[in-house]
Amino acid sequence: xxxxxxxxxxxxxxxxxxxxxxxxxxxxxxxxxxxxxxxxxxxxxxxxxxxxxxxxxxxxxxxxxxxxxxxxxxxxxxxxxxxxxxxxxxxxxxxxxxxxxxxxxxxxxxxxxxxxxxxxxxxxxxxxxxxxxxxxxxxxxxxxxxxxxxxxxxxxxxxxxxxxxxxxxxxxxxxxxxxxxxxxxxxxxxxxxxxxxxxxxxxxxxxxxxxxxxxxxxxxxxxxxxxxxxxxxxxxxxxxxxxxxxxxxxxxxxxxxxxxxxxxxxxxxxxxxxxxxxxxxxxxxxxxxxxxxxxxxxxxxxxxxxxxxxxxxxxxxxxxxxxxxxxxxxxxxxxxxxxxxxxxxxxxxxxxxxxxxxxxxxxxxxxxxxxxxxxxxxxxxxxxxxxxxxxxxxxxxxxxxxx
Numbered sequence: 001x002x003x004x005x006x007x008x009x010x011x012x013x014x015x016x017x018x019x020x021x022x023x024x025x026x027x028x029x030x031x032x033x034x035x036x037x038x039x040x041x042x043x044x045x046x047x048x049x050x051x052x053x054x055x056x057x058x059x060x061x062x063x064x065x066x067x068x069x070x071x072x073x074x075x076x077x078x079x080x081x082x083x084x085x086x087x088x089x090x091x092x093x094x095x096x097x098x099x100x101x102x103x104x105x106x107x108x109x110x111x112x113x114x115x116x117x118x119x120x121x122x123x124x125x126x127x128x129x130x131x132x133x134x135x136x137x138x139x140x141x142x143x144x145x146x147x148x149x150x151x152x153x154x155x156x157x158x159x160x161x162x163x164x165x166x167x168x169x170x171x172x173x174x175x176x177x178x179x180x181x182x183x184x185x186x187x188x189x190x191x192x193x194x195x196x197x198x199x200x201x202x203x204x205x206x207x208x209x210x211x212x213x214x215x216x217x218x219x220x221x222x223x224x225x226x227x228x229x230x231x232x233x234x235x236x237x238x239x240x241x242x243x244x245x246x247x248x249x250x251x252x253x254x255x256x257x258x259x260x261x262x263x264x265x266x267x268x269x270x271x272x273x274x275x276x277x278x279x280x281x282x283x284x285x286x287x288x289x290x291x292x293x294x295x296x297x298x299x300x301x302x303x304x305x306x307x308x309x310x311x312x313x314x315x316x317x318x319x320x321x322x323x324x325x326x327x328x329x330x331x332x333x334x335x336x337x338x339x340x341x342x343x344x345x346x347x348x349x350x351x352x353x354x355x356x357x358x359x360x361x362x363x364x365x366x367x368x369x370x371x372x373x374x375x376x377x378x379x380x381x382x383x384x385x386x387x388x389x390x391x392x393x394x395x396x397x398x399x400x401x402x403x
Contacts, residue, residue, distance in 0.1 A: 001089050007046055010035050012076050012096075014051045018315055020070050025055050025315035045192065049149070054083055056147060056314035059121040064108040074098075081105075116140060120147055125322045130307070133357050138386075142356060143310075145388035150311035152189040153180070153392070155209040157272050159244045161200075163187065169200045183211045184218070185244075204272040209237050210312070212385045212395040213354070216301065217241035219383065219397045220350045224249035226296040231255050231288075231339045233279075236265030238301055243274040252277045253295075255287065291342040297350075298343045302332045304353035304360050308394025311387065329359060336368045340377065343402045349377065352397040356386060361396035369400075377402055 014032045017023040029048050033039075039047075054061065061082045062068065067075040077096045084091050085105045091097050112118045117127040120143045130139045154177060156163040163179060167187060170177045175195065177187035187206070195201055195208065217238050222228055224247045230239045233254035242252055254277050256262050262279040269277050280287045305325055306316050336351060343349050351368075353360050362382060368374040382398035 003084075003089065003092050004043075005094070006036060007039075007043055008080065010047050011050045011054070012073070012080060014047075015054050015079070016071070016073070016076055018051070018055055019058065019076075019318075022319070025052065025313070041194070044194070050083065052149070052314060054079055055318075057083075057121045058318065059123075060109075060112060060118055061121075063112050063118050064105055116143070120144060122317055123320075126307070126317060126320065129322065129325070130357065133359060141388040142386055142394065145386075145391075146307070146310040146394065147314075148311060148387075150210065150393070151391075152192055152195065153209060153211050153214075154187045154189070154195065154206040155214050155241060156185040156187065156206055157204055157240070157244055158185060159248055160203065160273055161205045166200060166205050169205065170195075170198065173198045173200065180211055183214060185241075186211045186214055202271070207237060207240060207268070207272070209241070210309075210393045212308075212390060212393040213237060214241065215383065215385065215395065216299070216350065216352045216397050217245055219352070219399055220245075220297050220299055221348060221399070222246050222250075222297055226250045227253075227294060228297040228299070229253045229255065229291060229295045229339075229342050230299045230301070231282075231335070231342070232299075232301045232303065233265060234258075234261045234301075236262075236268055236277075238299065239265060239277060240268060240272050240274055242299070243269070243272070243276055246276065248274060248276050250276060253291065254279045255282050257282045285338075288338060288342065293341070293344045295342045295344060296347050298339060298347070300335055300339050300349065300351045302335055302351060302353050302360075302364075303328055304332065304355040305357065306354055308354040308356045308385075308387065308396075311393065325357075325359075329364070332360060332364050333367060336364065337371065337373050340368070340373060340400075340402075343377075345402055347402050348380070349400045349402070350397055351400070352395065354393060354395055356384075356394035356396070362398065365398045365400070 010032050014028040017028045018025050029051055032047050033044050061079045064082050065078040067078055081100045082105055085102050091100055156166045167177055175193050176190040180186045180188050222245050233239045233256045239254045254265055259281045310317055340349055377400040380399040380401050385395040387394045
């Protein structure tokens with residue numbers, strides 16, 4: 001592989017922003033890809049994947065390069081040099097790149113690979129908490145899977161097209177997508193591609209959504225005509241899936257504390273030709289209280305640590321702090337206590353997170369069921385999705401029924 005200056009400089013600028021300016025990786029990549037309109041798909045792929053790679057393996061590369069944060073410009077180049085050597089890419093003769101001892105880098109890689117928290121490039125606290133909750137063996141397998149690049153998974157919008165017809169449509173646009181056994185609406189790209197430029201996307205034939213995430217709406221057991229509340233809807237990935245399962249019939253109330261996210265949901269709903277969604281901002285306790293005992297189904301896709309989705313958000317492991325976990329567990333329980341009141345008698349509730357930690361998942365459900373409010377509910381079933389077993393994001397979902 002021949003390295004091009006403008007691409008590499010873009011990578012260096014981007015990892016500077018992520019590591020030193022606390023910019024989110026997806027925003028940094030989005031900005032980087034707008035830098036030169038002349039770049040082709042291979043150029044864009046190199047920029048995006050190299051940025052994510054260096055972010056994902058920051059601790060390992062920093063240990064090998066013997067550099068510490070905040071990273072100076074020369075140190076960022078040293079991280080890049082380690083990335084090149086470990087991928088067998090010949091380093092160019094540029095003034096920014098110092099003489100690099102290839103054998104020493106490979107030797108240090110072998111040395112550091114013996115220690116999981118450095119090999120898998122995670123903070124000490126995350127490694128310790130995850131071992132406590134999952135055990136050594138399970139966590140070792142899981143974090144290795146969570147460090148693999150996430151595949152691009154599409155969810156067919158069955159309101160507008162069948163999965164087979166979507167597959168054929170994408171093939172006409174030179175995108176090869178294959179069905180995934182056990183996932184009713186999912187298609188997996190054989191090779192990464194910018195699917196947002198396709199006619200199929202513009203016509204609302206699909207959304208990009210990981211296969212594990214696609215299980216959540218199905219777990220809610222909805223039927224057309226129901227009144228359903230998605231309490232932490234965000235930009236609406238699961239809301240739109242619920243709408244397709246309900247065949248656009250009935251009412252979906254999408255709620256969130258961020259109005260900006262609900263605005264994005266409205267745009268997506270229009271493209272998807274979904275018209276049974278009402279959005280409501282949770283700006284006080286009133287919007288929630290108005291819905292007490294009114295909903296056939298309630299989805300609580302709770303805020304969480306996001307440890308199950310490190311494959312697609314590798315920078316989050318550097319932004320997360322142990323105290324956040326303590327805070328978010330309190331938020332999760334409070335949400336369960338308050339939002340569960342929206343379920344009417346005989347209705348159902350799904351509590352879901354994109355975490356693999358039991359303290360955010362089944363232990364929260366157990367705590368809720370033991371509370372006064374939780375005594376109104378019976379536990380039906382739950383589903384733990386681990387990345388090393390499924391090949392997709394780590395997720396948890398529990399189905400509860402109100403007596």
